[in-house]
Amino acid sequence: MTLILFCKRPRIGVGKQRLARLIGQQNALRIAQLLHQCALAQLGSWPGRTVVACADSADCDGYRTEYPWIDAVMAQQGANLGLRINHTDALLRAAGHERTIIIGSDMPEQTPQQLLDAGEQLNDYDIVLSGAADGGVTLMGARVPWPDLGTLPWSTPQLGKALADCCEMAGLSVGWTQPCDDVDGVEDLRRLRTSLARDSRAPQQALHKLLQELA
Numbered sequence: 001m002t003l004i005l006f007c008k009r010p011r012i013g014v015g016k017q018r019l020a021r022l023i024g025q026q027n028a029l030r031i032a033q034l035l036h037q038c039a040l041a042q043l044g045s046w047p048g049r050t051v052v053a054c055a056d057s058a059d060c061d062g063y064r065t066e067y068p069w070i071d072a073v074m075a076q077q078g079a080n081l082g083l084r085i086n087h088t089d090a091l092l093r094a095a096g097h098e099r100t101i102i103i104g105s106d107m108p109e110q111t112p113q114q115l116l117d118a119g120e121q122l123n124d125y126d127i128v129l130s131g132a133a134d135g136g137v138t139l140m141g142a143r144v145p146w147p148d149l150g151t152l153p154w155s156t157p158q159l160g161k162a163l164a165d166c167c168e169m170a171g172l173s174v175g176w177t178q179p180c181d182d183v184d185g186v187e188d189l190r191r192l193r194t195s196l197a198r199d200s201r202a203p204q205q206a207l208h209k210l211l212q213e214l215a
Contacts (some may be wrong), residue, residue, distance in 0.1 A: 001048040002097040007105040008055040034207040039105040082149030102140040106183040118177040125175035
């Protein structure tokens with residue numbers, strides 16, 4: 001089982017721009033950096049193989065140098081997220097990765113157990129998804145190649161249903177695992193100030209401390 005992190009390397013002007021417009025670029029960057037550390041810690045605790053799929057190919061060497069324990073680092077390729085997932089999935093399957101779970105870098109409430117549970121569900125379903133309250137998805141597991149994802153409504157409230165429908169139309173069975181929300185706006189930061197107070201993981205504690213300071 002392979003855990004894949006799709007991510008952008010946090011920097012000013014890259015990622016979390018909705019937050020940046022509301023709380024400023026520097027504050028949004030600090031939050032993005034800690035979210036990124038939470039996601040990397042998920043890779044670090046994963047018992048199987050791990051992959052980082054970089055949005056910018058220029059960042060790949062940096063990941064390889066800073067995180068030599070990651071099994072593979074590769075660049076995303078494609079005009080939208082669906083095409084980038086299809087491309088990455090094809091390369092990994094050609095290299096022998098048969099079961100994969102894709103996560104992003106902005107779900108600090110997601111736990112290692114939730115990932116393990118999703119992996120277990122792949123014994124029963126071709127595709128396993130985790131839904132978010134905004135209609136998107138925050139985990140994508142597959143034991144078969146993904147169908148063409150290039151035309152789906154990425155970054156919209158319609159994505160979760162459209163993704164499940166796309167897979168079912170391709171003849172694949174779809175299961176849903178425990179939902180988990182991501183971080184897009186100020187309302188999500190308010191939620192994290194409560195939920196992360198109970199989280200003992202070091203990156204989550206650091207993020208909670210920062211959010212308390214910014215409040």
